[in-house]
Amino acid sequence: LGQQAENLGVEIFPGFTAAEVLYNEDGSVKGVATGNMGIGKDGEPTENFQLGMELHAKYTVFAEGARGHLGKQLIAKYKLDEGRDPQTYGIGIKEVWEIDPSRHTPGFVMHTAGWPMNNDTYGGAFMYHMEDNKVAVGYVVGLDYANPWLSPFEEFQRWKTHPNIKWYFTDDKGEVNAKRIGYGARAITAGGLMSLPKTVFPGGALVGCDAGYLNVSRIKGSHAAIKTGMLAAEAAYDAIVAGRQHDELEAYPEAFEASWLYTELNKSRNFKTWFKKGLTVATLMNGFEQFVLRGHIPWTLRRDKPDHVYLKPAAECEKIDYPKPDGKLTFDRLSSVFISNTNHEENQPAHLTLKDASVPVSINLAKFAGPESRYCPAGVYEFVKNEDNSDRLQINAQNCVHCKTCDIKDPTQNIVWVTPEGGGGPNYTGM
Numbered sequence: 508l509g510q511q512a513e514n515l516g517v518e519i520f521p522g523f524t525a526a527e528v529l530y531n532e533d534g535s536v537k538g539v540a541t542g543n544m545g546i547g548k549d550g551e552p553t554e555n556f557q558l559g560m561e562l563h564a565k566y567t568v569f570a571e572g573a574r575g576h577l578g579k580q581l582i583a584k585y586k587l588d589e590g591r592d593p594q595t596y597g598i599g600i601k602e603v604w605e606i607d608p609s610r611h612t613p614g615f616v617m618h619t620a621g622w623p624m625n626n627d628t629y630g631g632a633f634m635y636h637m638e639d640n641k642v643a644v645g646y647v648v649g650l651d652y653a654n655p656w657l658s659p660f661e662e663f664q665r666w667k668t669h670p671n672i673k674w675y676f677t678d679d680k681g682e683v684n685a686k687r688i689g690y691g692a693r694a695i696t697a698g699g700l701m702s703l704p705k706t707v708f709p710g711g712a713l714v715g716c717d718a719g720y721l722n723v724s725r726i727k728g729s730h731a732a733i734k735t736g737m738l739a740a741e742a743a744y745d746a747i748v749a750g751r752q753h754d755e756l757e758a759y760p761e762a763f764e765a766s767w768l769y770t771e772l773n774k775s776r777n778f779k780t781w782f783k784k785g786l787t788v789a790t791l792m793n794g795f796e797q798f799v800l801r802g803h804i805p806w807t808l809r810r811d812k813p814d815h816v817y818l819k820p821a822a823e824c825e826k827i828d829y830p831k832p833d834g835k836l837t838f839d840r841l842s843s844v845f846i847s848n849t850n851h852e853e854n855q856p857a858h859l860t861l862k863d864a865s866v867p868v869s870i871n872l873a874k875f876a877g878p879e880s881r882y883c884p885a886g887v888y889e890f891v892k893n894e895d896n897s898d899r900l901q902i903n904a905q906n907c908v909h910c911k912t913c914d915i916k917d918p919t920q921n922i923v924w925v926t927p928e929g930g931g932g933p934n935y936t937g938m
Contacts, residue, residue, distance in 0.1 A: 524926040528577050529561060535753040536710030538563040539577070542926050547854050565752035566743045567711040570736065573694045574911040576926055578717040587704035587713075593813040594702040594719055595779060596694045597629070598912045599726075600663045600884050601645035602843075603689030603937055610675045610685075611640045618726075619672075623665045626786040628652045629779065630659075632666050633726060634675070641688075641937070642675065647726065649697065649782065650814040650882075650916050654824040658881040659912075660692075661829040664837040676836055683835040690843040691938050692884040692910040697723040700769075700776040701809060706760050710753040712739045720768070724775040724793070731768055738762045774802030780810055818918045821876035840886035844906050849885070851931035857904040858927035859887065859913065866921040867900035875918055882916050884908065908933045 509519055526542035539562050545555035569578050573596065582588050615636040624630045629649030636642050646663035666672060676685040696702070696719035703720070706713045714720075715732030722731060742759035746752070763769055777796060781789035796804050832838045851858075861867070871877055872890055877900075879888035885906045890898050909932045914924040 522930040523560070524929045525562075525571075525577060526559065526926045528567075528580060529563070531710070531753060533753075534709060536567050536581075536708065537753070538567055542929055544928055546856060546928070548856060550856055553854065565710075565747055566756060568714055568736070568739050568743070569711060569717050570714050570732070571717045573696045573716040573719075573721075574914055574924075575713075575717040576924060578713055579914075581708060581711070581713065582704050585705070585708040587706070587708065588702075589705075591704055592698060592701040592810040594696060594704075595698045595810060595814055596650045596912075596915050597647045597697045597723070598650055598659045598692060598882070598884065598910060598916075599645055599647045599695050600660060600692045601643060601690070601938065602687055604642045604644065604676065604685045604687050605640055606642050606675055606685040607678065608640050611642070612636050613638060619666075620790070621786050622669065624648070624657070624662055628654070628657065629782040629789075630662065631726075632663075632672075634672070642685075643938075644672075647695065649779070650694070650912065651783070651812075651817045653817050653819045654827070655818050655821050655875040655878040655918075656824055656827045656881070658827070658829060660840060660843075660884040661827075661881075664832060665829065667836055673836065687838070687846065689936065689938050690847045691933060691935050692908050692912075694911040694915055695723070695726075695728065696721045697779045698810070699723060699779060700772040701780075701807065703772075706735075706739075706763070707755045707757060709755055712743075712756055712759055714739050720772070722772060722775055724778040724797075731772075734766065734768045735759075735763065738766065774804070777804065777806075777808045780808040783810075815916055815918050815920060818875060818878065818916070820874050840884065841906070844885050844908065847885075847908055848934040848936070849906065849908055849932060850934065851905045851907070852928050853905060855928045855931075857902055858925050858931075859902050859904050859907060860923045860925060861900075862921045862923060866919050868898045870919055871917070871921075872898055872900075879913055879917065879922070882912050884910060884912070888913070 523541040525539040527540040529537040529540055531537045541559040543559045544557040545553045547553045571578055613636055617634040620631040632646045634644045646666050648659035676683050678684045696716050698719055706718045714735040716728050720731035720735055721728030739759045742756040746756055778793055781792045877890045885908045887903050887906045889901045891901045893899055911924055913922045
């Protein structure tokens with residue numbers, strides 16, 4: 508698609524991050540600025556310094572994915588989430604395997620819910636059989652979970668040990684004969700229609716998961732991203748032809764409300780919220796709404812709290828002891844990050860920043876037992892001892908797979924994810 512777009516005259520700038528929103532004097536969006544290249548760890552320009560570019564436009568469409576760095580700023584600046592439910596997220600962790608042909612069925616799809624987590628924690632898994640004996644498996648954990656001892660990464664590893672799942676990765680003797688060839692993780696928006704912010708503002712629009720169009724009941728968002736991108740493009744085209752610029756593209760949300768996508772999201776608007784009442788109630792009520800009422804639902808469930816406030820103090824929760832990985836079916840974080848082909852220029856400022864450097868130890872570690880060391884699927888956050896035996900948080904930013912979980916789940920909202928130098932991050936293949 509990129510090549511086709513370029514053939515039509517679209518300019519694409521791979522390897523350049525949109526690091527800053529630019530504004531006109533009247534407060535409308537003017538465009539974006541790409542990040543500076545060649546800034547050292549000390550914040551000073553190196554010999555490779557290259558100034559970022561300003562890209563100006565009549566309308567700027569933001570499509571950064573879930574919890575977009577600039578989208579988050581725009582939602583706050585223009586109060587786009589006013590009157591909406593707080594957005595809720597899940598962390599999706601995924602692996603790609605090559606399995607025995609005798610265990611492979613092209614086109615086979617499996618979805619599971621619940622185990623190995625308890626019935627009060629939202630989570631589920633998927634398995635998709637692709638071509639060439641390849642299988643994609645993954646686990647999604649709702650980031651509104653309460654127990655700070657929970658580790659989404661370890662829950663996924665444990666899920667693979669269920670006999671019905673493990674079968675796909677083993678031979679007739681039960682020995683693992685499959686090979687893991689890919690790993691990745693990404694936060695997904697799960698709030699649905701009731702958490703969807705206003706998607707237009709002076710000079711721009713939010714599309715796809717930057718706004719939150721994912722249908723969590725189907726764990727599917729690509730179709731919504733494509734559709735909303737088309738609707739925003741059509742609205743922008745009509746506005747520019749009419750001689751307009753830097754105003755609100757009101758035709759875009761109006762077109763969305765008249766589209767099949769609105770109907771689809773409206774039918775599943777209660778899906779995630781039912782899980783706050785437990786797996787059993789959620790299963791029954793979602794089944795009733797979708798198969799009995801056929802999506803014609805006379806009630807709407809609402810949420811009033813963001814994900815990070817649900818975390819309880821560690822002393823109030825049962826500690827979870829996870830089994831050690833065997834290196835065949837289950838793995839640790841670092842070996843997983845290695846096959847994600849993640850890479851960052853080492854001599855650059857950390858893109859994971861703290862508002863207050865004392866908070867991780869004084870609050871997160873003391874009250875919540877350092878949850879960042881568990882909710883991160885890449886081993887970025889690690890509590891280590893100083894020479895005087897005091898604790899400090901070590902941030903291994905080079906491991907980051909850009910999933911955005913820390914920006915969402917940090918109980919004190921002290922961690923802020925910013926864009927690293929262009930081109931840094933995971934380099935997924937076949938994911």
